[in-house]
Amino acid sequence: MVKVEDLSCGYGKEIVLKDMSFEVKTGQFVGLIGPNGSGKTTMIRAISGLLSPQKGVILLNGKPVSRKRRRELASKIAVVTQSPEPTPPFSVEEFVLLGRVPHWSRFQLLETKRDVEIAERAMTLTGISSLSGRGMGKLSGGQRQLANLARALAQGPDLLLLDEPTAHLDIGHQVHIMRLLKKLNTEALTIVAVLHDLNLASLYCQRLILLNKGRLRSAGHPKEVLTEEIINEVYETSIVVKEDPYISGPLVFPVQ
Amino acid sequence: MCNRNPKSEIPPGHRHLRVGGRNPKYYTWIGWTFFLITILLGVVVFSLAVGAVDLPLRKAFFLLTKGPGTPEYAILFEVRLPRILLGLAVGGGLAISGVILQGMFRNPLVEPYTLGISGGAALGVCLNIVADGPRVFGPLATPASGFLGAMGIIFLVYAISARGEAIRLSRLLLIGVMVSFMASSLIMLVMAVTRTEDLHGIIFWIMGSLEEPSSSLIRVTLFISLGGMMLSFLFAVDLNALSLGEEEAFHLGVEVDRVKKTLFVIASLLTGCCVAVAGIIGFVGLVVPHLMRLLVGGDHRILLVASYISGAAFLILCDTLARVVIAPTEFPVGVITGLVGGAVFIYAMSRKSYSF
Numbered sequence: 376m377v378k379v380e381d382l383s384c385g386y387g388k389e390i391v392l393k394d395m396s397f398e399v400k401t402g403q404f405v406g407l408i409g410p411n412g413s414g415k416t417t418m419i420r421a422i423s424g425l426l427s428p429q430k431g432v433i434l435l436n437g438k439p440v441s442r443k444r445r446r447e448l449a450s451k452i453a454v455v456t457q458s459p460e461p462t463p464p465f466s467v468e469e470f471v472l473l474g475r476v477p478h479w480s481r482f483q484l485l486e487t488k489r490d491v492e493i494a495e496r497a498m499t500l501t502g503i504s505s506l507s508g509r510g511m512g513k514l515s516g517g518q519r520q521l522a523n524l525a526r527a528l529a530q531g532p533d534l535l536l537l538d539e540p541t542a543h544l545d546i547g548h549q550v551h552i553m554r555l556l557k558k559l560n561t562e563a564l565t566i567v568a569v570l571h572d573l574n575l576a577s578l579y580c581q582r583l584i585l586l587n588k589g590r591l592r593s594a595g596h597p598k599e600v601l602t603e604e605i606i607n608e609v610y611e612t613s614i615v616v617k618e619d620p621y622i623s624g625p626l627v628f629p630v631q
Numbered sequence: 632m633c634n635r636n637p638k639s640e641i642p643p644g645h646r647h648l649r650v651g652g653r654n655p656k657y658y659t660w661i662g663w664t665f666f667l668i669t670i671l672l673g674v675v676v677f678s679l680a681v682g683a684v685d686l687p688l689r690k691a692f693f694l695l696t697k698g699p700g701t702p703e704y705a706i707l708f709e710v711r712l713p714r715i716l717l718g719l720a721v722g723g724g725l726a727i728s729g730v731i732l733q734g735m736f737r738n739p740l741v742e743p744y745t746l747g748i749s750g751g752a753a754l755g756v757c758l759n760i761v762a763d764g765p766r767v768f769g770p771l772a773t774p775a776s777g778f779l780g781a782m783g784i785i786f787l788v789y790a791i792s793a794r795g796e797a798i799r800l801s802r803l804l805l806i807g808v809m810v811s812f813m814a815s816s817l818i819m820l821v822m823a824v825t826r827t828e829d830l831h832g833i834i835f836w837i838m839g840s841l842e843e844p845s846s847s848l849i850r851v852t853l854f855i856s857l858g859g860m861m862l863s864f865l866f867a868v869d870l871n872a873l874s875l876g877e878e879e880a881f882h883l884g885v886e887v888d889r890v891k892k893t894l895f896v897i898a899s900l901l902t903g904c905c906v907a908v909a910g911i912i913g914f915v916g917l918v919v920p921h922l923m924r925l926l927v928g929g930d931h932r933i934l935l936v937a938s939y940i941s942g943a944a945f946l947i948l949c950d951t952l953a954r955v956v957i958a959p960t961e962f963p964v965g966v967i968t969g970l971v972g973g974a975v976f977i978y979a980m981s982r983k984s985y986s987f
Contacts, residue, residue, distance in 0.1 A: 423881075423882060425878065425881055425882070445881070445884045445885065445886050446884035447884075448884070449882060449883055449884030450884065452882075453882070454882040456878055456879060456882070463874055463875050463929070464874065464924060464928065464929025465871075465874075465928075465929055465930065466928075469930060470875075473871060473872060473875065473883060474883070476868055476871075476872055476883050476884060476885070477883055477884035479868070482865055483868075484864075484865075484867060484868060484932055485657070485932075530883075
C-alpha cells in the first residue's frame with residue numbers, strides 16, 4: 376500500500392529523515408518506534424503528504440503522494456495527530472462529522488444523511504455515542520483520543536496513521552485503544568502507528584520499524600527488532616528482553 | 632462538578648441535535664437566523680423613528696405612501712436610512728472579518744484591526760488631511776486615502792510574512808501588531824507637526840462615524856460588505872476545519888495555504904472598506920463574534936451569518952444611541968460601541984462558561 380523509496384526529507388534546510396526505504400503492505404499493522412527525535416513524527420507527516428520529500432519518493436498504491444490532490448488523499452489517508460492544544464469549539468458529533476469533509480464537493484456546505492450515519496457508526500465503533508452532544512472541551516484525555524479516532528474513521532480511509540495514540544493515557548485506555556486498532560486492522564484497515572511503549576508495540580503490531588537518528592535501524596517482526604542488543608544500542612540504556620510463553624511477542628524490561 | 636445541570640454539558644446551539652430524522656441542527660440554525668433578523672428589523676425601525684426630530688411610526692408609514700417632497704420624508708430617507716444602510720454594511724463587515732480572523736488564527740484576541748489595517752487607514756487619512764487632499768480632490772479623497780493606507784499596510788504585512796512558500800500565521804500576527812504600532816507612531820508624528828484646524832479633522836475621523844454624504848459610496852460599501860459575506864460563507868467548512876489547527880485541516884483535505892491567503896484577502900478588503908468609509912469603529916469586530924459563539928456555537932456555517940446580522944444590528948443601535956443621547960449634538964459612535972459592547976461581553980462571560 377505504501378512504499379517509501381530512498382526518502383530524505385525534513386524542514387527547510389534541516390534534514391530529519393535520511394535514505395529511508397521500507398514498505399507497508401495492505402492489511403498490516405505496523406509500529407513505528409524509536410527514541411525521541413529519531414524522526415517518527417516526521418515520517419508520519421511525510422507519508423500523509425504534509426512534508427514533501429527532498430529526495431526519493433513515497434508511493435501510495437503506486438502513485439506518488441506528493442502529486443495527489445488534497446481531498447483525494449484525505450479520503451484515503453486519515454491521520455490522528457498528537458492532540459492539538461486548544462480545544463475545538465465543537466460538540467463531539469460535530470467534531471466527528473468534520474471527518475466527512477474530504478468527501479464533500481468543493482462548495483458543499485451541509486452534511487448529508489449518509490455523512491451523519493457514517494459519523495454515528497464511527498462513534499459507536501469507538502464507544503463514544505453517549506458523548507455525542509457533549510462539548511469537546513468537557514472530555515477526558517482518553518475520551519478525546521477516542522473522538523480523534525472516530526473522526527479519522529469517519530474519513531473512511533484505507534490507511535490510518537497515528538502519532539502516539541496512547542500518549543498520556545492510563546493503562547486501561549491504552550489497552551482499549553490498541554485493541555480497537557487491532558480489531559479495525561482485522562477488518563482490512565492498514566495501520567501505521569508511532570508508539571513509545573515498546574511492549575504495546577510488541578503485543579499488537581505485526582511488524583515494527585525502528586528509527587534511529589533519522590535512519591532506519593531495523594525492521595521486521597517484533598522478535599527480530601526487539602532484541603537486547605539493538606534496543607540497548609539505540610536507546611542508550613540497559614534493558615533485558617524476556618519472552619513470555621503465553622504471549623506471542625517479546626517484552627522489554629528496564630534493569631537497575 | 633458532578634451534580635451540574637446536564638443541560639449545561641450541551642454546547643450552545645445544539646440542544647436538539649439528536650432528535651433523529653433530518654438533521655435538526657439546521658432548524659435550530661434557521662430559528663436563530665430568523666430571531667436575529669427580527670432583532671435587526673426592530674433596531675432599524677427604532678433607528679428610523681427616533682432622533683432630533685421625533686417621527687412616530689404611523690407617520691413614517693403614512694409618509695411612505697405619500698411620497699417625497701415633505702421635510703419628514705427627507706429626514707427619513709435621505710438622512711436616517713443611508714446611515715442605517717452604512718451601519719449594516721460596516722457592522723456586518725467588521726463582525727465577519729472578526730469571525731474569519733479569530734477562526735483562522737485561533738486566537739480570541741484577534742480583531743480586524745489587529746493586523747494594522749486601522750493604523751494604515753488612519754495614517755493614509757492623516758496624510759491626506761495634512762496635504763489638503765479634501766480641498767484638491769473633493770470629498771472622496773478621505774475614504775480613498777483611508778483605503779489606500781489600509782491596503783498598503785496589509786500588502787506590507789503580507790509581503791513580509793509570506794516570504795518563502797507558506798504564510799506562517801503566528802508570524803503574520805506579530806508583524807501585523809508591530810506594523811500597527813509603527814503606524815500609530817507615525818500618526819502621532821504627523822499630528823505633532825500639523826496645524827490645529829487639521830488636527831480636529833484627523834481626530835474626528837479616527838473616532839469613527841456613520842455620517843457619509845455620498846450615497847454612491849454607501850452603495851459600494853454595502854455591495855462589498857454583502858459580497859464579502861457570501862464569499863466567506865463558501866469557506867465556512869474550511870474555517871471549521873482550520874479551527875482544529877492547520878495540520879489537522881490539512882489532513883482533512885483543506886488546501887490550507889490557499890484558503891489562508893484567500894480568507895486573509897477577504898478580511899482585509901472588508902475591513903479596509905469599512906474603515907475607509909466609517910473611520911475606526913472599535914469593538915464590533917472583537918465582541919460580536921465572541922457573543923455569537925456563546926449564543927449559536929462554534930460552527931462557522933451559522934456563526935458567520937449570525938455575526939453579520941447581529942454586528943449590523945449592534946452598530947445601528949449604537950449609532951442611534953450616539954445620535955439621540957445628547958441630541959442635537961452627537962457622541963462618537965466608537966464611544967458607544969466600546970462601552971456597550973464591553974459591558975455586555977463582560978456580563979455574558981461572567982454568566983456562562985466559555986471556551987474559545
